[in-house]
Amino acid sequence: MRTTQANSLLTVPTGLLKVPILDSNTTKPDSTKIKLSLVIPTYKESQNIPTILEKITKLLDTKIPNAYELIIVDDNSPDLTWEVAQNMAQEYSQLRVMCRRKERGLSTAVVRGWQVAKGEILGVIDADLQHPLETLLKLLAEIEKGADLVVASRHVDEGGVSDWSLVRRFLSRGAQLLGLVILPEVVGRVSDPMSGYFMINRQAIAGHTLSPVGYKILIEVLGRGNICCVVEVGYVFQERLGGESKVTWKQYVEYLQHLLILRFTK
Numbered sequence: 001m002r003t004t005q006a007n008s009l010l011t012v013p014t015g016l017l018k019v020p021i022l023d024s025n026t027t028k029p030d031s032t033k034i035k036l037s038l039v040i041p042t043y044k045e046s047q048n049i050p051t052i053l054e055k056i057t058k059l060l061d062t063k064i065p066n067a068y069e070l071i072i073v074d075d076n077s078p079d080l081t082w083e084v085a086q087n088m089a090q091e092y093s094q095l096r097v098m099c100r101r102k103e104r105g106l107s108t109a110v111v112r113g114w115q116v117a118k119g120e121i122l123g124v125i126d127a128d129l130q131h132p133l134e135t136l137l138k139l140l141a142e143i144e145k146g147a148d149l150v151v152a153s154r155h156v157d158e159g160g161v162s163d164w165s166l167v168r169r170f171l172s173r174g175a176q177l178l179g180l181v182i183l184p185e186v187v188g189r190v191s192d193p194m195s196g197y198f199m200i201n202r203q204a205i206a207g208h209t210l211s212p213v214g215y216k217i218l219i220e221v222l223g224r225g226n227i228c229c230v231v232e233v234g235y236v237f238q239e240r241l242g243g244e245s246k247v248t249w250k251q252y253v254e255y256l257q258h259l260l261i262l263r264f265t266k
Ligand SMILES: Nc1nc2c(ncn2[C@@H]2O[C@H](COP(=O)(O)OP(=O)(O)OP(=O)(O)O)[C@@H](O)[C@H]2O)c(=O)[nH]1
Pocket: 040, 041, 042, 043, 044, 045, 073, 074, 075, 104, 105, 106, 109, 125, 126, 127, 128, 130, 196, 240, 244, 245, 246, 247
């Protein structure tokens, strides 16, 4: 779906990281209702924006035309990712863009995006095309069947990582084991707690104050949400094609911090 209408940048929500309950009084007729709000957090992803937008809209237009929105939440990237995206909002009417100048970090970016979302189904996907787009339809199907949370997982049937070094595999599994020791009832609920690719029913987190640290937003929603039915769908994590990874040792420190905060404040 393409139009020539330009949108303005979204206002960044302030205050608590709390996803609102949708007001049924302002609910629109079914024909104009947004079902899925998919947040795409970005930092220095200008190279990937045109491709991901083209591919995602092509895919979702086949299944839920006019019933989804894409929300790019950029942290004032020096490569002007937000501006590249905003210029494309003239072509893609379902795209809305937020540029944060005061806050930073992947997880809080996702929640800020969900705070302005209109859909009952909230999702997140990376901008760098490492998350295969076809999996989106499988995630959507599971939520529509009644799951509260559906996680794209690298560690179930049909899941995997394409070309990770031994070191990265070791660090990823080590982080998961650490999580199982510190917070077994949260981290143990899914095979891939590190996944940044999932959909959740708004009702499972609406009204709960979230306070994620760092990268692992899934752990936060599992820890603080009201989630009964969890489903996992396998996917193979692809290699990055453009742009560069932002993962450094800092994310591992923040992950440990996040686990400890959840352990002692939940
Ligand atoms: N808004 C925002 N987005 C971020 C931030 N850090 C990373 N991202 C985005 O979050 C997604 C995942 O980040 P990546 O650096 O690709 O992390 P990864 O996929 O786990 O690691 P690689 O395999 O090394 O790419 C990408 O879309 C990034 O642009 C941040 O601080 N703020």
